[in-house]
Amino acid sequence: MLMRFPLMIGLLFLASAVVAQDTTLLSQVGDSLTNSTKPMPVTGTFKGIYLIQLQTNETIAAGALNFEIQHRFGQLNSGAYQFFGLDNATLRLGLDYGITDWWTVGIGRSSYLKTFDGYTKFKLWRQQDGGGGMPISVTLMGTISNYTQNFPDETYLNANYRTGYATQLILARKFKFFSLELVPSYIRNNLVPTVADKNDMVALSGGARVRITKRMSLDGEYNYLFPNQVVSTKVYNALSFAWEMETGGHVFQLVFTNAQSMVPTQFISGTTSSWGNGGIYFGFNIARNFNLTSHAKKSVKY
Amino acid sequence: MKKTLLAAACLILTLVKGYGQQYMTRNGFVGFYSKTPAEDIKAETRQGFAIIDEGKKNLAFAVLIKGFTFPKELMQEHFNENYMESDKYPKATFNGSFAGDLAPGRDGVYHVTVKGNLTMHGVTKPVEMPATIERKGNQLIGHAVFHISPEEFNVSIPSLVREKIEKSLEVHVDIQCDQK
Numbered sequence: 141m142l143m144r145f146p147l148m149i150g151l152l153f154l155a156s157a158v159v160a161q162d163t164t165l166l167s168q169v170g171d172s173l174t175n176s177t178k179p180m181p182v183t184g185t186f187k188g189i190y191l192i193q194l195q196t197n198e199t200i201a202a203g204a205l206n207f208e209i210q211h212r213f214g215q216l217n218s219g220a221y222q223f224f225g226l227d228n229a230t231l232r233l234g235l236d237y238g239i240t241d242w243w244t245v246g247i248g249r250s251s252y253l254k255t256f257d258g259y260t261k262f263k264l265w266r267q268q269d270g271g272g273g274m275p276i277s278v279t280l281m282g283t284i285s286n287y288t289q290n291f292p293d294e295t296y297l298n299a300n301y302r303t304g305y306a307t308q309l310i311l312a313r314k315f316k317f318f319s320l321e322l323v324p325s326y327i328r329n330n331l332v333p334t335v336a337d338k339n340d341m342v343a344l345s346g347g348a349r350v351r352i353t354k355r356m357s358l359d360g361e362y363n364y365l366f367p368n369q370v371v372s373t374k375v376y377n378a379l380s381f382a383w384e385m386e387t388g389g390h391v392f393q394l395v396f397t398n399a400q401s402m403v404p405t406q407f408i409s410g411t412t413s414s415w416g417n418g419g420i421y422f423g424f425n426i427a428r429n430f431n432l433t434s435h436a437k438k439s440v441k442y
Numbered sequence: 443m444k445k446t447l448l449a450a451a452c453l454i455l456t457l458v459k460g461y462g463q464q465y466m467t468r469n470g471f472v473g474f475y476s477k478t479p480a481e482d483i484k485a486e487t488r489q490g491f492a493i494i495d496e497g498k499k500n501l502a503f504a505v506l507i508k509g510f511t512f513p514k515e516l517m518q519e520h521f522n523e524n525y526m527e528s529d530k531y532p533k534a535t536f537n538g539s540f541a542g543d544l545a546p547g548r549d550g551v552y553h554v555t556v557k558g559n560l561t562m563h564g565v566t567k568p569v570e571m572p573a574t575i576e577r578k579g580n581q582l583i584g585h586a587v588f589h590i591s592p593e594e595f596n597v598s599i600p601s602l603v604r605e606k607i608e609k610s611l612e613v614h615v616d617i618q619c620d621q622k
Contacts, residue, residue, distance in 0.1 A: 165502035166537040201515030
């Protein structure tokens with residue numbers, strides 16, 4: 141025992157000397173960094189404020205403007221004479237502006253029924269990573285639409301009849317390589333074709349984004365309209381897929397969908413073509429971000 | 443019993459010796475800047491952790507990539523998602539030593555050379571830079587300006603936006619470390 145004692149002390153000295161090497165300094169700062177890390181808001185759940193037609197939980201940064209072009213060609217099953225739909229087009233142009241980082245307003249005009257739409261969107265909660273943070277992002281969206289196309293034999297259609305509303309609660313979560321969202325919607329159309337149709341409708345939408353590479357992803361969305369709400373016309377649930385590519389301030393998407401409209405009051409409850417019989421619209425979305433504030437434009441001083 | 447006490451005392455003594463003369467901060471500043479005709483880039487954080495061991499002339503630094511804030515939010519998102527992949531590589535660290543003497547107990551600015559390994563985005567590179575360490579009472583204030591190029595750390599930039607980012611980014615580091 142006595143023999144081993146000096147050896148033990150020697151070992152202790154040696155051990156502490158090793159421990160005090162510079163790698164400990166690094167693990168010391170590393171440990172304190174890890175220990176003091178607070179939950180941080182998760183960014184980039186989705187690349188844009190639109191998944192395909194459906195809105196995402198994302199909002200526009202304060203002072204930034206987003207220009208959105210949503211373009212759909214005609215139906216694939218419209219035949220060779222119509223060049224399988226490419227002769228026709230439906231277009232929505234939109235401008236989205238971030239008043240604050242959590243409050244976005246937007247307007248749009250689409251060629252489908254010559255519709256104007258406007259919306260406002262609030263980011264209520266943001267998902268946080270790290271233990272104990274908020275597990276999901278929650279965004280509230282309210283939109284109003286008004287179609288202005290003339291129907292000579294339906295002169296009774298006044299502005300009130302042409303107006304619809306949609307309110308959506310957007311619940312989203314980002315996982316490592318994919319993001320999901322679940323969107324319950326309440327839709328109100330002021331005028332419906334028959335008494336059997338409902339003015340007030342509810343729907344549940346789901347959307348997903350899967351990242352393939354750093355700048356490419358696949359998107360999908362499905363909008364389920366609860367049954368027996370629209371009965372006078374045969375409507376289908378809108379199902380859409382997109383291949384998404386991002387470069388700098390642009391987001392580009394190639395889209396396949398059975399929904400012709402891009403306005404929530406129309407595509408959720410009024411999609412009349414189906415994937416089953418080739419009623420598919422090919423198209424694309426382009427989003428371009430502009431920074432309007434001067435502090436964002438010129439920020440580096442040497 | 444006595445032996446155990448003695449051993450414990452030895453251990454504590456050596457530990458005290460090993461960890462003496464250390465200075466630390468939890469809000470070290472790091473900023474990096476790029477200026478091109480197309481775009482200005484500025485990113486800063488005040489959440490860097492740093493330790494300077496005066497006796498051993500060692501120092502270490504760690505900062506969270508997600509802690510960097512940009513004036514343009516979209517740029518910050520791209521920085522985290524596309525360039526630094528901060529979910530995969532959350533930290534940037536530096537581990538090294540400095541050459542040059544700090545006169546004990548006397549306030550002043552001392553020019554030193556800092557040398558060590560910089561790790562970020564999963565890549566470790568040896569770096570060397572001139573720096574200053576200022577002694578001010580119970581504080582050591584470190585300051586350094588150096589340049590790094592994104593490509594060196596495997597950060598790929600698409601050719602489409604390459605001219606918007608300088609080939610070599612200027613990095614500023616400022617750490618006010620208090621005696622532990």
